[in-house]
Amino acid sequence: MQAFGSGAMTNSIDEIRDADCIFITGSNTAEAHPVISYEVVRAVKGGANLIIVDPRRTPLVDHATLYLQPHPGTDIYVFLAMMHIIIREGWLDEDLIQSETEGFEAYSEIVKDYPPERAALISGVPEDQIQLAARLYALGERAYGDSHYQDARGHSTILYAMGITQRSNGTDSVMTMANMSMLCGQVGKPSTGVNPLRGQANVQGACDVGCLVNVFPGYQRVTDEKARKKLVKTWKVESLPAEVGLTIVEATHAALEGKVRAMYIMGENPMMSDPNTNHVEQAFRNLDFLVVQDIFPSETAFLAHVLLPAASSLEKDGTFTNSERRVQLLQGVIAPPGEALPDWAITSAIARQVAIKMGKDSASKQWEFSGTAEIFDELAASTPIYGGMSFDRLEPQGLQWPCPDQEHPGTPILHVGKFARGKGKFNPVEARDPAEKTDEEYPLNLSTGRVLYHYHSGTMTRRSAPLHWREPHSYAEINPEDAAVVDLKDGDDVDIHSRRGVVHTKTRISNDVPPGTIFLAFHWRESPANRLTQDFALDPVAKIPEYKFSAVRLEKPSAKRNN
Amino acid sequence: MITLTIDGKKIQIEEGTNVLEAALRNGIDIPHLCYHSDLSVSGGCRLCQVEVEGYDQPVTSCGMACAEGLVIQTQSERLTAIRRNLIDIFLADHPLDCVTCDKAGSCLLQKYAYEYGVKETSYIPIYSKTLYQDDNPFFIRDHQYCILCGRCVRVCDEIVGVHAIDFANRGFESHIATPYDGPMIDSSCVFCGNCVEVCPTAALLPVSRLKRGREWDLERVDSICGYCGVGCKIEYAVKDNEIIYAQASVQESVNGSFLCTKGRYGWDFAVNPERLTQPMVRRDLAYSLGISTENWRLPKVSPLDIDKPDVDDYFIPVDWETAYEIVSSKLVDIVKESGPDAIVGLASARCTNEENYLFQKLMRAVIGTNNVDHCARL
Numbered sequence: 056m057q058a059f060g061s062g063a064m065t066n067s068i069d070e071i072r073d074a075d076c077i078f079i080t081g082s083n084t085a086e087a088h089p090v091i092s093y094e095v096v097r098a099v100k101g102g103a104n105l106i107i108v109d110p111r112r113t114p115l116v117d118h119a120t121l122y123l124q125p126h127p128g129t130d131i132y133v134f135l136a137m138m139h140i141i142i143r144e145g146w147l148d149e150d151l152i153q154s155e156t157e158g159f160e161a162y163s164e165i166v167k168d169y170p171p172e173r174a175a176l177i178s179g180v181p182e183d184q185i186q187l188a189a190r191l192y193a194l195g196e197r198a199y200g201d202s203h204y205q206d207a208r209g210h211s212t213i214l215y216a217m218g219i220t221q222r223s224n225g226t227d228s229v230m231t232m233a234n235m236s237m238l239c240g241q242v243g244k245p246s247t248g249v250n251p252l253r254g255q256a257n258v259q260g261a262c263d264v265g266c267l268v269n270v271f272p273g274y275q276r277v278t279d280e281k282a283r284k285k286l287v288k289t290w291k292v293e294s295l296p297a298e299v300g301l302t303i304v305e306a307t308h309a310a311l312e313g314k315v316r317a318m319y320i321m322g323e324n325p326m327m328s329d330p331n332t333n334h335v336e337q338a339f340r341n342l343d344f345l346v347v348q349d350i351f352p353s354e355t356a357f358l359a360h361v362l363l364p365a366a367s368s369l370e371k372d373g374t375f376t377n378s379e380r381r382v383q384l385l386q387g388v389i390a391p392p393g394e395a396l397p398d399w400a401i402t403s404a405i406a407r408q409v410a411i412k413m414g415k416d417s418a419s420k421q422w423e424f425s426g427t428a429e430i431f432d433e434l435a436a437s438t439p440i441y442g443g444m445s446f447d448r449l450e451p452q453g454l455q456w457p458c459p460d461q462e463h464p465g466t467p468i469l470h471v472g473k474f475a476r477g478k479g480k481f482n483p484v485e486a487r488d489p490a491e492k493t494d495e496e497y498p499l500n501l502s503t504g505r506v507l508y509h510y511h512s513g514t515m516t517r518r519s520a521p522l523h524w525r526e527p528h529s530y531a532e533i534n535p536e537d538a539a540v541v542d543l544k545d546g547d548d549v550d551i552h553s554r555r556g557v558v559h560t561k562t563r564i565s566n567d568v569p570p571g572t573i574f575l576a577f578h579w580r581e582s583p584a585n586r587l588t589q590d591f592a593l594d595p596v597a598k599i600p601e602y603k604f605s606a607v608r609l610e611k612p613s614a615k616r617n618n
Numbered sequence: 619m620i621t622l623t624i625d626g627k628k629i630q631i632e633e634g635t636n637v638l639e640a641a642l643r644n645g646i647d648i649p650h651l652c653y654h655s656d657l658s659v660s661g662g663c664r665l666c667q668v669e670v671e672g673y674d675q676p677v678t679s680c681g682m683a684c685a686e687g688l689v690i691q692t693q694s695e696r697l698t699a700i701r702r703n704l705i706d707i708f709l710a711d712h713p714l715d716c717v718t719c720d721k722a723g724s725c726l727l728q729k730y731a732y733e734y735g736v737k738e739t740s741y742i743p744i745y746s747k748t749l750y751q752d753d754n755p756f757f758i759r760d761h762q763y764c765i766l767c768g769r770c771v772r773v774c775d776e777i778v779g780v781h782a783i784d785f786a787n788r789g790f791e792s793h794i795a796t797p798y799d800g801p802m803i804d805s806s807c808v809f810c811g812n813c814v815e816v817c818p819t820a821a822l823l824p825v826s827r828l829k830r831g832r833e834w835d836l837e838r839v840d841s842i843c844g845y846c847g848v849g850c851k852i853e854y855a856v857k858d859n860e861i862i863y864a865q866a867s868v869q870e871s872v873n874g875s876f877l878c879t880k881g882r883y884g885w886d887f888a889v890n891p892e893r894l895t896q897p898m899v900r901r902d903l904a905y906s907l908g909i910s911t912e913n914w915r916l917p918k919v920s921p922l923d924i925d926k927p928d929v930d931d932y933f934i935p936v937d938w939e940t941a942y943e944i945v946s947s948k949l950v951d952i953v954k955e956s957g958p959d960a961i962v963g964l965a966s967a968r969c970t971n972e973e974n975y976l977f978q979k980l981m982r983a984v985i986g987t988n989n990v991d992h993c994a995r996l
């Protein structure tokens with residue numbers, strides 16, 4: 056990330072249990088990353104403080120020693136106020152700021168404008184709670200018991216997930232977390248740091264190996280001529296494209312305009328997972344050619360021209376990289392069904408034929424692989440942070456990048472003694488409000504996310520018998536106050552309208568969501584939450600859609616409806 | 619670090635470690651039923667007693683902290699007699715069903731009965747618990763095999779943090795229960811199955827393994843969970859190309875001894891009949907390519923609005939060669955007409971590093987565009 060120089064967890068998962076203070080925001084850890092919540096529970100049972108900042112009361116709040124419930128979209132005011140207090144009270148780590156960081160002056164000027172009184176007024180969180188959160192985090196205070204560490208200051212760690220990134224100011228929030236950790240010296244040591252929890256098994260790896268529009272493998276910028284020259288040699292090609300490409304949401308818009316004509320989609324289901332489904336569908340229908348390679352006929356597959364059957368993660372070898380940057384070996388457990396093939400075999404066959412048809416016969420030879428170990432070796436040679444890895448080094452417990460050479464033991468903790476980008480940078484961040492506003496017609500805020508028993512667009516978990524049994528149909532969580540306004544009871548049918556569309560589901564009346572907020576998971580094909588979300592206000596840097604804030608209204612379904 | 623001696627072996631260990639843990643970490647197995655390395659010490663089964671130099675009576679090793687200079691014996695005639703008697707008492711309230719039991723081969727009570735040569739109980743057997751609960755598709759609870767070691771209660775409270783189950787009643791009536799003995803689904807249970815994982819007997823078993831083969835019939839394959847970004851290491855028990863059950867791998871891992879409900883129970887999607895098993899071409903494209911004679915059009919209605927869309931209504935199967943030919947010529951034609959940037963590739967957080975690497979290389983080095991993205995943001 057911009058502050059430290061990389062976008063992964065700075066620390067390792069097993070350090071969480073030894074933290075003195077854990078600060079969680081925008082992560083429903085117990086449902087989205089259960090095994091990490093076990094580490095948190097252990098720490099708390101041993102006397103650590105647990106601070107949770109979330110508009111929605113997530114299950115882990117039962118273990119929190121301090122729970123702050125800001126109005127949706129206002130948490131940034133709370134974070135800024137915490138830092139305001141930390142500076143005012145002198146709880147900052149002046150040595151680290153002096154010697155290892157830059158930009159503190161400009162940043163602290165901005166933070167001056169965000170006193171806790173202001174945050175309390177806007178977010179609804181009482182001032183004394185913000186003050187307490189600031190102190191516990193900054194000084195790493197425990198609730199009871201002895202610290203695992205002997206330092207003057209206890210060790211505090213920050214965990215966050217898509218609750219803060221899937222917003223039009225997501226990048227700001229992430230930089231705010233980085234600022235806070237540097238301010239207090241809670242980085243570069245065990246059980247500290249800034250730790251984004253990744254939603255899907257190999258999101259981290261997909262980023263690391265260059266499935267992003269602006270970087271080659273290992274985060275080498277496509278606009279950097281040196282990086283291009285190096286890769287031109289490694290890949291034995293004449294040239295590589297130098298302009299940043301189109302992100303998913305941009306590509307959808309371009310397809311609607313006819314500028315993008317073909318898409319090759321491997322293992323994704325944008326019809327369920329991308330914002331503003333009606334737009335996505337029009338865009339896909341507008342394509343001249345759509346190939347979908349997947350394990351199931353997903354909702355997206357039904358708009359494709361060609362379907363390619365892929366092996367699932369249980370049916371192939373290779374590596375995944377987890378949230379803590381650990382590259383781990385997969386082993387095929389069972390055989391793929393029918394003629395299904397591992398994605399690498401399909402993609403390389405397509406590459407060979409495309410190369411031949413484009414008159415690059417010699418290039419087609421580069422796409423013959425004996426297996427995944429050989430591909431990994433090429434990957435490692437093209438990806439400096441994986442440079443020292445090979446399959447035989449990944450047993451038994453994998454390696455954490457950066458691991459630049461064969462002697463390197465991997466890196467459990469980033470930024471020890473020195474920040475990856477040289478100096479840690481304080482980024483001045485102002486509070487910004489969500490892009491879409493509620494009004495009389497759409498008075499409520501819709502937040503989308505996950506439930507424990509399902510995963511992503513539901514293609515796998517909804518076809519798992521026990522998981523389906525536990526959570527068979529969709530529901531929206533609604534606060535009793537909002538339900539009363541339209542006379543809805545628990546389990547009633549309800550229509551949720553946004554400026555983009557309507558979704559039909561059932562109610563689950565619950566105090567876990569605050570008044571004014573509706574929660575709907577995006578796993579349900581019968582209630583596709585993304586028909587409601589918007590795709591106009593992306594975070595300007597990360598281009599992440601605002602899944603956590605769309606203006607909606609509730610209606611009782613008209614009598615005519617018959618499903 | 620302190621030094622103590624166990625069975626004549628000098629052992630260095632962090633202060634505060636208990637004697638049982640120190641022994642286990644050094645390859646010395648002291649029999650134990652209620653102790654689990656990741657859970658608090660309960661001291662209920664008393665099987666782990668050892669002789670300590672300077673003590674008259676044996677001491678439970680799980681409850682004793684290591685101290686400098688301690689000298690411990692884990693085997694003696696007296697200890698063997700004590701352990702035999704304890705196992706004997708357990709067997710008085712535990713049916714000796716090993717010949718048909720699904721847990722045979724990995725049951726700890728069976729293991730210790732074997733090691734100490736206890737063939738049957740010398741007491742009059744009284745089976746105090748008879749409840750059999752199969753109220754959910756994740757695991758069954760067969761109370762007759764429960765030895766009340768309490769591991770399940772502790773893991774649920776100390777690790778999972780939901781405290782769905784606890785000891786209920788006292789004495790003869792004592793058993794492990796949800797509030798009011800209600801069905802699992804009405805409790806705070808999150809179906810993580812960690813209680814099943816730590817249970818030493820057949821009292822808790824995954825539904826998927828019942829009558830599906832015994833431990834020695836099953837192959838083991840370790841792999842990484844395909845769901846969330848924690849990256850848990852899972853050991854799959856496999857027979858004839860079918861997964862029988864899954865548990866945490868014994869190898870070093872991020873997740874240690876634990877998993878969540880998706881990783882432990884969510885693998886059966888792989889054998890769902892809806893899996894794609896052959897390449898397919900949409901009927902309108904097939905018609906225009908002369909592969910099919912039926913003039914078909916893509917319905918206007920959104921696939922999301924069809925209750926159960928059937929892929930055979932939309933597509934016809936083809937062989938791989940045909941599929942590759944169609945895909946590669948379409949892509950190349952579009953590159954030639956509109957340039958490489960008219961093509962977009964979406965890679966996947968569900969695919970491996972190798973696959974994603976090749977995918978972006980195809981887009982960049984062969985097709986020539988940086989239009990390659992995935993759902994990191996979503």
Ligand code: SF4
Binds near residue numbers: 783814
């Ligand atoms: S499955 Fe998990 S939550 Fe349920 S009783 Fe067992 S340990 Fe507790």
Ligand code: SF4
Binds near residue numbers: 818
């Ligand atoms: S169910 Fe298993 S783990 Fe729980 S007390 Fe009984 S024997 Fe022990």
Ligand code: SF4
Binds near residue numbers: 091878880881
């Ligand atoms: S077992 Fe659960 S926590 Fe572990 S990787 Fe799988 S989904 Fe994530």
Ligand code: FES
Binds near residue numbers: 660663679
């Ligand atoms: S293992 Fe020590 S008393 Fe049970």
